[in-house]
Amino acid sequence: MIHVSQVSKWYGAHAALRGVSFEAPAGEVVGLLGPNGAGKTTTLRIITGFLAPSAGSVRVCGHDTVDQSLAARRCLGYLPEAAPLYPEMSVRGYLHFRGRLMSLRRGPRRAAVGRALARCDVADVAHRRIGQLSKGYRQRVGIAAALLHDPAVIVLDEPSSGLDPAQIRQMRGLMRELAQTHCVLVSSHVLPEVEQTCDRVVIITRGRVRAEGSPAGLIERVRHAAPYVVEARGEAPERVLRAVPGAARVAAEPAAPDGWQRLRLFAAPGAGDLREAIARTAAAAGLAVRELARPAPGLEQLFLSLLETDDDPGTGPAPAADAGGAA
Amino acid sequence: MRGTIPIWRRELAAYFRTPAGWIIMALFLVLAGGVFRYAVLEPGQPASLRAFFGLTWSLLLVLAPAISMRAFSEERRSGTLETLLTAPVAEAGVVAGKFLAALSFLCLMLAPTLAYVVVLAAVAEPDPGAVLAGYLGVVLLGMLYLSVGMLASAATSSQALAFLGPLCGLVALEIVRGQAGAFPPRVAEIVYAVSPSLRTLDFAKGVIDTAHVAFFLVTSFWFLAATTLLLHARRWR
Numbered sequence: 080m081i082h083v084s085q086v087s088k089w090y091g092a093h094a095a096l097r098g099v100s101f102e103a104p105a106g107e108v109v110g111l112l113g114p115n116g117a118g119k120t121t122t123l124r125i126i127t128g129f130l131a132p133s134a135g136s137v138r139v140c141g142h143d144t145v146d147q148s149l150a151a152r153r154c155l156g157y158l159p160e161a162a163p164l165y166p167e168m169s170v171r172g173y174l175h176f177r178g179r180l181m182s183l184r185r186g187p188r189r190a191a192v193g194r195a196l197a198r199c200d201v202a203d204v205a206h207r208r209i210g211q212l213s214k215g216y217r218q219r220v221g222i223a224a225a226l227l228h229d230p231a232v233i234v235l236d237e238p239s240s241g242l243d244p245a246q247i248r249q250m251r252g253l254m255r256e257l258a259q260t261h262c263v264l265v266s267s268h269v270l271p272e273v274e275q276t277c278d279r280v281v282i283i284t285r286g287r288v289r290a291e292g293s294p295a296g297l298i299e300r301v302r303h304a305a306p307y308v309v310e311a312r313g314e315a316p317e318r319v320l321r322a323v324p325g326a327a328r329v330a331a332e333p334a335a336p337d338g339w340q341r342l343r344l345f346a347a348p349g350a351g352d353l354r355e356a357i358a359r360t361a362a363a364a365g366l367a368v369r370e371l372a373r374p375a376p377g378l379e380q381l382f383l384s385l386l387e388t389d390d391d392p393g394t395g396p397a398p399a400a401d402a403g404g405a406a
Numbered sequence: 407m408r409g410t411i412p413i414w415r416r417e418l419a420a421y422f423r424t425p426a427g428w429i430i431m432a433l434f435l436v437l438a439g440g441v442f443r444y445a446v447l448e449p450g451q452p453a454s455l456r457a458f459f460g461l462t463w464s465l466l467l468v469l470a471p472a473i474s475m476r477a478f479s480e481e482r483r484s485g486t487l488e489t490l491l492t493a494p495v496a497e498a499g500v501v502a503g504k505f506l507a508a509l510s511f512l513c514l515m516l517a518p519t520l521a522y523v524v525v526l527a528a529v530a531e532p533d534p535g536a537v538l539a540g541y542l543g544v545v546l547l548g549m550l551y552l553s554v555g556m557l558a559s560a561a562t563s564s565q566a567l568a569f570l571g572p573l574c575g576l577v578a579l580e581i582v583r584g585q586a587g588a589f590p591p592r593v594a595e596i597v598y599a600v601s602p603s604l605r606t607l608d609f610a611k612g613v614i615d616t617a618h619v620a621f622f623l624v625t626s627f628w629f630l631a632a633t634t635l636l637l638h639a640r641r642w643r
Contacts, residue, residue: 090643127492131641149408153494163485165416167423179412180493224489 080105080232080262081126086135088121088286095121096286098135103279105231108258110277111266112378114386118286119266120160123236126264127157140231153181156230160237162221166210170201170220173209174227181228195223200249214241222253232262239272251276270379280378282385289385297381305376306330306343307353313366316340323360325350339369409495413503414510417477421511430472431515434465442522453530456610458522459540463606466544466551467576473511474555475568477504478637482563497637501630505556512548516541536612543609546622550602551576553629560633 081103088096096118103109111119124130126137128144128151137144142151165173174195178188196202199219204212209220218241225233238254239247254276257263267273273280274294282290282297290297309320317331320342327347334340346353354371361368421427438458445457481487490500526532554576559568583604586597598604602625605618 124488129488129492129641130643149494149496152492155492157489157492159485159488159492161485163489165420165484165486167420168416176412176416177489177493179415180409180490180495182408182494221489 080140081109081264082138083122083126084136084138086122086125086132086137088118088125088130089133094286096125096132099283099286099288100135101281101288101291103232103262103264105262106258106260107278108254108263108265108276110273110280111264111283112268112270112273112280112382113266113283114268117283119268119283120236121286122283123157123159123234123264123266127155127234128152154231156225156228156233158218158221158225158235158238161240162218164209164217164220164224166208168209169206170209170212171196171205173220174224177224177227183228191227191229195227198226198253199223215243215246218242219246222250226257230261232264233257234264236266237268238265239267239269247272270382274378282382284385290381294378298376298378301376301381304345305373306345307357307373308370309342309344309357309361309368310339310370311342311361311366311368312338312340313361313364316342316361316366319360319364319366320344320357323353323356325353325356341370407496407499407502409493409499410503410506413490413495413500414506417504417507418510421473421507426472426476427511430469434462434469434515435518437465438462438519438522442519442525446522446526447529453526453532454536455522455526455532455540456536458519459544459606459610462516462544463547463603466548467580468573469515470512470548470551471555471558471569471572471576473508474552474559474572475565476559477508477556477568478559478633479563479565479568483565491637498634501556501560501634501637505552505630508552508556509545509549512552513545516544533612536610539609539612539614542614542619543606546609546619547602547606549626550622550629553626553633557629557633557636560636 083099083101086096086099087094099118099122101109111122113119121130125132126139126144128148131145137151139151140154142148142154144151168176171192174192175188178191183191193202196205199222201216201219201223204216204220209217212220218238222235222238225235235254239250242250251272254263254265258278265273265277277294279292280290280294280297281288290300292300309316311320312334313319317329317340320326320329323344325346326344327350328345330343330345332341344353344357352373354373357371358368438461441461442455442458445451445461446455451457478487481490491497523532523537551572554572555568558571559565562568562571579601580603583597583601586594589597602622605615605621608615608618
């Protein structure tokens with residue numbers, strides 16, 4: 080549905096995107112994840128045809144976004160960042176305007192507006208002026224406009240921005256529902272949201288794709304980097320734990336007044352499960368242990384580890400993509 | 407062109423949904439009404455609307471940029487240009503829709519002044535040809551000024567610049583035209599040829615010169631084409 084191939088974008092001498100490639104098929108929610116300024120919005124603007132790539136190409140539903148721009152835009156529904164709308168228009172008036180732009184005839188347009196109002200839960204404000212609405216409502220009106228003509232590809236830039244927790248849950252449900260029949264591309268920097276909503280994640284930092292895959296697959300790649308958490312009391316727990324076979328590094332928090340101390344033990348790559356070795360070593364050294372756990376890593380772990388390794392100043396080659404970068 | 411009619415409808419309605427549209431219209435009608443009462447309806451004056459058209463041509467220097475300034479600048483500032491240009495509409499259709507809306511607003515602003523023709527016809531015998539030619543001159547001059555304003559609006563996200571740019575440019579052209587007598591004859595000839603206000607004088611006399619009509623239509627078209635190119639080039643900025 081969306082095929083991004085070796086896309087670069089230069090603003091003067093500044094490279095916003097460098098050789099970005101990824102695909103988003105139908106029936107999936109694909110999340111575009113990255114810190115602020117990573118190039119997410121530029122990527123979405125190129126996919127939707129608002130900007131042209133400096134190099135590379137994008138195909139939407141088989142249409143090149145530069146050479147067959149109108150055909151590509153016809154299959155797209157797009158919610159830009161901050162949901163820009165016309166404040167002087169009513170919600171229903173705005174949706175009808177969008178329907179006319181999409182060449183929907185009167186009957187189908189009225190039906191489409193009714194469906195979009197209901198789907199995005201904005202029917203109760205249909206007659207209100209957009210300028211009088213809260214940010215959450217405006218966001219949902221923007222999404223309703225993007226869905227109006229039932230496009231094959233739906234591109235949403237930060238769709239949960241401005242929504243309250245109940246609305247965010249509703250938005251996730253809507254995205255999952257849409258993904259059954261559409262291709263949904265969502266950008267976000269809210270990690271739990273991406274983790275819970277997306278079938279596949281593309282992580283961008285400094286204009287390059289640094290990792291791509293299912294949230295579970297990406298998390299698996301950083302599992303070895305997740306530390307064991309140990310809470311112990313006794314003689315020099317940090318020194319004792321450093322002696323555990325397979326331990327790479329131990330970080331200790333200051334001991335509490337009652338003597339208990341929390342430590343984080345980082346395993347060397349390929350060390351396997353160290354919980355039993357930690358327990359044995361601690362027992363042999365006479366340490367009392369009241370907690371030994373290895374919290375499951377999340378996308379946040381991966382995200383942070385990618386940012387830590389991202390020492391590329393902006394012009395050099397891509398760093399070795401141990402996380403499976405597709406750059 | 408795809409998208410022209412929905413954009414024309416939306417833009418024209420937007421002029422009447424915001425205070426700016428009403429303020430521009432009220433300002434014009436108050437000034438035009440004053441001129442009609444004190445310069446046209448006075449005893450001893452000829453039965454013509456020449457004074458009213460003269461004022462309107464001068465006011466267009468200010469009013470046309472005020473009408474066109476929000477066309478693209480406001481969309482760029484608020485971000486709605488992104489939703490508009492990612493819809494399946496051609497840039498030319500967007501420019502045509504916005505231009506036609508601005509021109510329609512100008513015509514609606516002029517419409518109440520048709521009452522002056524009725525009043526004048528009740529008290530004297532104005533030349534219908536001169537009245538028709540005068541209104542045609544106003545609309546053609548308005549088209550040209552609005553198209554210049556469209557180009558300025560597409561070039562900046564600041565409404566103030568989109569207003570002041572064409573205003574200063576058009577006023578400068580008038581000042582240069584006023585001083586053209588001091589220029590070498592060949593330069594003066596060029597200045598007179600490109601001066602829009604000079605061409606409107608014939609319309610005031612009731613003369614519809616096709617060369618003048620063609621001048622206004624062609625120059626307006628080129629400014630609108632330049633606006634379309636500017637919008638298109640934005641994708642590669």
